[in-house]
Amino acid sequence: MKFILYTFILGMALLTGQSSLAQSSSRAVVSGQVRTSDGTGLPFATVALKNTQYGVMAGENGDFKLEAPAGTYSLVVTYAGYSIFEHPLRLEKGESVVLENLIVEVPSNQLREVVVEDIQTNKFANRESVTAARMPLANLENPQLYSVVRRELMQEQIAIDYNTALRSVAGAVVTNGVNDSGNDIIMRGFRGQSTFRNGLAMDPRTQSEIANIEKVEVLKGPSGTLFGGKMAGYGGVVNNITKKPFESYRGEVGYTTGSWGLNRLTFDLNTPLNADRTALIRINGAGHMENSFQDQGYAKNLFLAASLAFKPNDRTTVRLDADVYSSERPLLAYTRTTPGLTATSITALDIPYFRSLSSNDIGTRRSTINTAVTLEYQLSDHWSSQTTYLHSASGDKESIFFVPFYLSNEMIQRRFRIFEFYTNTTDNIQQNFIGDFKAGRFKNRVVVGGDIFHRSNQGQEMNPFFQIYDTVSVHAPFWTPLSRFDIEQYRAARSQGSQSYSSRYTSYGLYASDVLNLTERLMVMLSLRLDHYRQPSTIDNGIAADNAYHQTFLSPKLGIVYQPVKDKVSLFANYLNAFNNLGPSLGVTNADNPGEQPTLRNWKAEEANQWEGGLKVELFDGKLSSTISYYSIEVSNRLRSLGDVSIQDGTQISKGIDIEVVTNPFRGLNLVAGYGYNDNEYVLDTDAQKGKRAPWTPVNTANFWASYKILDGGAKGLGFGFGVNHVDKSYFDVNEKFSVPAYTLANATFFYDQPKYRVGVKLNNIGDVHYWDFYGKPQKPREFVAGVSYKF
Numbered sequence: 075m076k077f078i079l080y081t082f083i084l085g086m087a088l089l090t091g092q093s094s095l096a097q098s099s100s101r102a103v104v105s106g107q108v109r110t111s112d113g114t115g116l117p118f119a120t121v122a123l124k125n126t127q128y129g130v131m132a133g134e135n136g137d138f139k140l141e142a143p144a145g146t147y148s149l150v151v152t153y154a155g156y157s158i159f160e161h162p163l164r165l166e167k168g169e170s171v172v173l174e175n176l177i178v179e180v181p182s183n184q185l186r187e188v189v190v191e192d193i194q195t196n197k198f199a200n201r202e203s204v205t206a207a208r209m210p211l212a213n214l215e216n217p218q219l220y221s222v223v224r225r226e227l228m229q230e231q232i233a234i235d236y237n238t239a240l241r242s243v244a245g246a247v248v249t250n251g252v253n254d255s256g257n258d259i260i261m262r263g264f265r266g267q268s269t270f271r272n273g274l275a276m277d278p279r280t281q282s283e284i285a286n287i288e289k290v291e292v293l294k295g296p297s298g299t300l301f302g303g304k305m306a307g308y309g310g311v312v313n314n315i316t317k318k319p320f321e322s323y324r325g326e327v328g329y330t331t332g333s334w335g336l337n338r339l340t341f342d343l344n345t346p347l348n349a350d351r352t353a354l355i356r357i358n359g360a361g362h363m364e365n366s367f368q369d370q371g372y373a374k375n376l377f378l379a380a381s382l383a384f385k386p387n388d389r390t391t392v393r394l395d396a397d398v399y400s401s402e403r404p405l406l407a408y409t410r411t412t413p414g415l416t417a418t419s420i421t422a423l424d425i426p427y428f429r430s431l432s433s434n435d436i437g438t439r440r441s442t443i444n445t446a447v448t449l450e451y452q453l454s455d456h457w458s459s460q461t462t463y464l465h466s467a468s469g470d471k472e473s474i475f476f477v478p479f480y481l482s483n484e485m486i487q488r489r490f491r492i493f494e495f496y497t498n499t500t501d502n503i504q505q506n507f508i509g510d511f512k513a514g515r516f517k518n519r520v521v522v523g524g525d526i527f528h529r530s531n532q533g534q535e536m537n538p539f540f541q542i543y544d545t546v547s548v549h550a551p552f553w554t555p556l557s558r559f560d561i562e563q564y565r566a567a568r569s570q571g572s573q574s575y576s577s578r579y580t581s582y583g584l585y586a587s588d589v590l591n592l593t594e595r596l597m598v599m600l601s602l603r604l605d606h607y608r609q610p611s612t613i614d615n616g617i618a619a620d621n622a623y624h625q626t627f628l629s630p631k632l633g634i635v636y637q638p639v640k641d642k643v644s645l646f647a648n649y650l651n652a653f654n655n656l657g658p659s660l661g662v663t664n665a666d667n668p669g670e671q672p673t674l675r676n677w678k679a680e681e682a683n684q685w686e687g688g689l690k691v692e693l694f695d696g697k698l699s700s701t702i703s704y705y706s707i708e709v710s711n712r713l714r715s716l717g718d719v720s721i722q723d724g725t726q727i728s729k730g731i732d733i734e735v736v737t738n739p740f741r742g743l744n745l746v747a748g749y750g751y752n753d754n755e756y757v758l759d760t761d762a763q764k765g766k767r768a769p770w771t772p773v774n775t776a777n778f779w780a781s782y783k784i785l786d787g788g789a790k791g792l793g794f795g796f797g798v799n800h801v802d803k804s805y806f807d808v809n810e811k812f813s814v815p816a817y818t819l820a821n822a823t824f825f826y827d828q829p830k831y832r833v834g835v836k837l838n839n840i841g842d843v844h845y846w847d848f849y850g851k852p853q854k855p856r857e858f859v860a861g862v863s864y865k866f
Contacts (some may be wrong), residue, residue, distance in 0.1 A: 101455060102165035105139040106173030108132050108151055114182035116153065118321040118351060121176075124148040124160070125202070125210035126510060127458045131321050131351060143167075143455045143510075151176060154322050155288075156191055157200065191226055192785055196738035198227050198242075198746055199692075199699035205273035205313055206291055207599075208300050209508050209521040211589060214644040214690050217599050217633025219294040219703050221246075221734060225317075227746070228284060230781055230795060232823055232836040232859050234330060234338055234362070236268070236282040241799050242777050243292050244734040245750020246310075249847045253475060254405045255279050259312050260804075260848065262295065262707060263728035263754030263771050266307025271314050271444060274502040275305040275527050276466035280401050280442045285340050285360035286379040288317045294732060295705060296652030296682040299603045299631035302527060302583055303653045308682040308709060308728075316395060319344055319354035319383050328832075328863035335365040336859065352385040367854055370430035370555065372437065374402040389452040396446070402439040404432045407477040407491070409850030411812050414482040419803075419813050420846055423483060425548055427844050427852055431478055431488060433556035438473035442466065456511035462504045469497030474561060477540060478850075488543045490561055492536040494572060501528045517591035524585070530578035536565055537573040574616070579609040581655075587631070595640055599633035599648075607655045607679075620674070621657050627679045629653055646703075647687040653679045656713060661720040672719040682709045688732075700735045715760050726768070728754035742793070746779040756808065763808045770848040772802035772816070783827065795823040804848050817845035835860045 108116040115136030122129030128142040144167040151159035158178050165171065179193055191197060201213040201222045213220075221243045233239035236257050240248040246261040248268075256278050257268040268282050268290075269275055293301075293311040301311050323345045330338040340360045347353035362375040379397035386392070409420075417423050446464040453459055472494060479487040506523035541564055546553045587601035607625045611618040633648040661675040688703025712724025730752035737745045751774055756763045776799070783793030803816045820841055825834035835858070842856040 101141040101143055102167065102169045102171065103139065103141050104149070104163070104165070104171045104173065106137075106176055108136040108138065108159070108176045108178065110178050110180060110182040112181045116151075116178060116182070119158075120152040120321065122150055122152065123163070124150045125212050127210070127452060127508070144169075149173070151178065152320075153178070154324055155320050156194060157202075158193055192783070195696045196699060196736060196744070198224065198744055199696070199736035199738070200224060201699070203291055205315070206293055207521070207589075208273065208506055208523065208587065209519055209589075210510075211519060212641075213699075214637060214641060214692060215589065215597055215635055217597075217635050217646040217648040218297075218650065219686070219688065219690075219701055219732060221292045221294070221748075222289055223292070224289040225284075225287065227779075228287070229832075230823070230825070231779070231797070231821075232330065232825075232834050232861050233284060234332075234336070234859065236284055238838075239284050239287075240290060240292070241797070242746050242748065242779055244748025244777065245294070245730070245732045245752070245775055246292060247772065247775060247801055247848070249849070250281060250851075252849060253407045254403075257281050257312075259292070259307075259309070260771055261292070261307075261309035261750075262705065262730060262732075263752045263768055264307055264309035265768075265770055266309050266312065267305075268312040268314065269305045270301065270311055271464060271466075272316060272446065272448075272462070273313060274446070274462060274464040274504055274525075275302060276444065276464065276500050276502070277305065277468065277498045277529060278442045278466065279468040279470060279496070279498060280399055280440050282314055283360060283375065283377040283397075283399050285342075285377055286316050286358055286397055287314050289315045291315060294703075295648070295684045295686060296650045296707065298605075298652035298682075299601045299629045299650070300585055300587065302525065302581055302603075303605060303607065303627070303629075303655055303679070304529070304579070304581065305527070306652055308652050308707065316379065316397070317342070317356055317358060317381065318393070318395075319356035319381055321346060321351045321354065324866070326863055326865045328861060330859060330861035332859035333854075333857045334367050335363065337361075337363045338861075340863075354383045356381045366430065367857075368428050368430040368852070370433050371404055372402075372434055376400045391448075391450040393448040393450070394446070396444060398441065398443045400439060400441045402437050404434060404437050405473060405475045406432060406851055407475045409806065410477065410479045411806055412479060412481055414485075415480045415812060417483045418811060419815055420850055421815050421844075423480070423548060425486075427855075429553065431486065431546075431553065432476040435558045436474040436476065436490070436556050436561065438470055440468070440470040440473070442468040453507075457507060457509045460504075460506045460508065464500075464502045466500045466502075467497065468499075469495065471495045474558065476556060481545065484548050485545055486548060487545045488556065489540045490543055490556070490564075491539050491541070492561070492565060494534040494536070496533040496535075497531070499530045502526070519589040520587065522586045525583045526580065527583075528578070528580045530576070532574075532576045534572050534574040537570045541565070541568060573614065575612065575614050577609070577612040579607065579655075581608075582606045595637040597635045599631065599635075601631035601633075603629040603631075605629060605653070609655070609657065621659075623658050623676055625655050625676075625679055627653050627655075627681075629681075642691065642693055644690040645688075646690060648684070650684040650686070651681060653681040655679050656711075659713075659720055660718065661713075661722065662716065663721070665714075665716060665721050665723070675722075677713065677722050678711050680709065680711045680713070682707055697739060698735075698737045700733075700737075702731070702733045704731055705729065712759070714758065723758060724756070725758040726754065726756050728752060728768075742783045742785045744781050746777070748775075748777045750775045766808040766810055767805065769807045770804050772804045774800070774802040776800040781823075783825075791827045793825050793827065795825075797821045806850065814846045814848055814850065817843055819843060819845070830865055832863045832865070833861070 119132045121138045130140040132138040291313040297311045325343040328340045342358040344356040359378040381395035384392045448462045475491040477489040504525040509520040585603040611622040656677040684707040686705035707728040709726040713720040714724035733749045779797035781795035800818045823836040838857040
């Protein structure tokens with residue numbers, strides 16, 4: 075398979091190289107000057123044709139000149155990382171166009187990041203993306219639904235962690251992982267994880283640090299065709315886009331403090347490295363310390379990231395970036411229930427909300443390191459190449475999980491699990507050839523590419539996995555803190571030794587996607603992935619298991635977009651596919667034949683198929699951006715348990731509605747609102763699960779955020795915001811007997827934003843609501859946060 079992939083990449087390189095020579099060199103030429111409102115040229119602004127690879131940096135006086143093929147475009151001026159000007163443009167072959175009125179509506183002496191942000195229209199609605207479809211494609215041209223959370227919104231909401239930063243994603247809830255590993259996202263009736271970084275897969279043990287995030291793209295629905303099988307969940311894909319260097323010198327230092335000893339320091343420095351600004355660097359980092367609102371618990375995090383960009387010539391860009399994150403905290407596994415528990419809700423147990431069952435003495439340090447390199451090359455007028463490699467390593471050593479078991483309404487058994495070490499290592503290499511051309515009278519936007527993803531896992535832990543520490547009464551006046559020393563003694567006395575294990579797999583993917591314009595308003599997307607998965611035998615205590623297998627799968631994707639009002643209203647429909655490779659196990663083919671002898675079977679891949687239709691609008695010169703859709707997802711080829719054996723006939727259905735509105739009705743006022751409804755059911759499964767709902771999946775979710783900032787006069791820069799989040803109740807398991815109750819949170823912020831500094835305060839959970847995440851972990855009550863930043 076490697077040979078096939080390498081041959082494919084080489085062949086495409088030769089093909090596009092020949093295409094480059096064959097194509098006419100006659101382009102249109104666009105030139106002009108970017109100026110501020112006082113007539114001063116704006117130096118080092120980026121001038122580009124939106125959703126294309128054509129762009130150039132303006133000179134010291136704001137002068138620019140770029141070449142592009144004939145076509146209809148939108149010219150965008152970007153400064154300090156923000157889009158500040160947009161102008162429609164029609165180019166004819168061989169034409170020279172001079173643009174004399176590119177005026178940025180702000181004086182040059184006020185041009186700082188905060189001012190640049192303010193002059194954007196509907197600043198929270200920018201959905202520009204080159205990774206959502208693996209090619210430059212406008213939101214209204216993309217038949218798949220996706221949400222984007224940008225750093226401007228994170229900053230305004232004074233977000234200090236990944237979970238709160240993503241509260242504005244319609245129909246989704248983000249939490250710490252099941253066992254405090256990574257970030258989970260519940261969406262469209264399925265649990266997924268934040269496992270993509272700049273479009274490439276990884277598998278972190280730590281939560282995502284937001285200090286280096288420019289934006290988060292949340293793709294809705296099965297996305298295996300372009301993003302692969304194992305790391306792309308059925309509900310969607312979460313893709314973190316990291317900060318990139320730009321051509322201006324800018325920096326910001328921030329400090330945030332608040333309830334329970336919160337101390338958070340961040341910095342972000344961007345600078346050119348040479349006079350012609352063809353070498354750029356951006357460095358940012360964070361230090362975070364915080365205690366729990368309970369009597370035990372803490373977090374200590376350190377983060378550092380660096381990104382470099384080199385432009386050796388007009389056609390080539392080389393990007394290098396890396397980050398390292400270290401986090402220390404007590405680890406909390408999800409709550410387990412037992413048959414002795416008769417309460418129907420976690421609130422009925424009346425567990426003391428401010429008392430921890432765990433202890434600071436069993437804190438664990440985890441780390442994640444990411445390193446990446448990207449080579450972008452303009453092959454011709456119509457083709458570009460992007461080669462990217464990402465290496466990620468994440469793990470911990472001598473970690474202790476605290477695991478609570480509810481034995482009854484009154485008694486909790488405290489267990490622990492020791493990982494002597496655990497590591498996840500991933501390598502992902504991706505090659506994309508991106509085309510924008512006409513075949514006859516039909517316009518094509520194409521990506522043809524391939525990727526190789528390799529994941530290896532090694533671990534060693536105490537056996538048996540769950541050891542009993544003690545049993546406590548819910549209403550006892552005192553719970554003995556968990557002690558690392560006592561746990562080591564338990565381990566010496568009761569352990570059956572250690573168990574080591576290792577596993578690895580590699581997936582090889584070839585994919586192609588074409589957005590074909592049948593007319594200016596009617597587009598179809600046709601996509602296909604050929605995926606080959608190989609997993610050698612897993613190793614347990616040095617012994618190879620009989621579970622090696624390989625599997626090949628075809629994953630299609632179809633979409634159609636019709637714009638009754640060009641570039642303003644879009645009707646869309648899609649068929650999306652995702653898949654999960656299943657290893658061999660003991661099974662049968664006929665559940666109604668009790669005499670069938672079970673055999674070791676190689677199963678088909680489990681797959682999810684979605685049909686969706688809806689509406690996207692961008693109206694009133696971009697002041698209103700909204701989506702509404704209805705989807706239906708069917709998961710087939712699920713393994714259904716028949717006791718000691720399985721049969722592959724299980725089915726799950728998930729249907730729902732997704733609504734999002736982002737609007738800027740008048741200057742200074744910004745609104746973000748979303749609603750998600752989901753109804754899912756195990757249609758064919760075990761008797762215990764049939765007809766039941768998947769655990770941890772709420773029926774209704776809703777979010778709202780409103781902010782107003784004064785942009786003129788003596789109070790310029792003063793603003794406030796208010797938001798509400800609602801999450802329905804969810805069940806711990808498919809028995810639907812024990813639930814986490816619904817909750818509604820209100821938050822408010824007040825800020826003063828100036829070109830050189832920003833001061834803000836926020837009150838989270840204004841109503842002091844006691845609530846739990848889906849896994850039974852109590853969440854923060856009323857919280858005060860205050861932040862200040864200096865910009866230069």
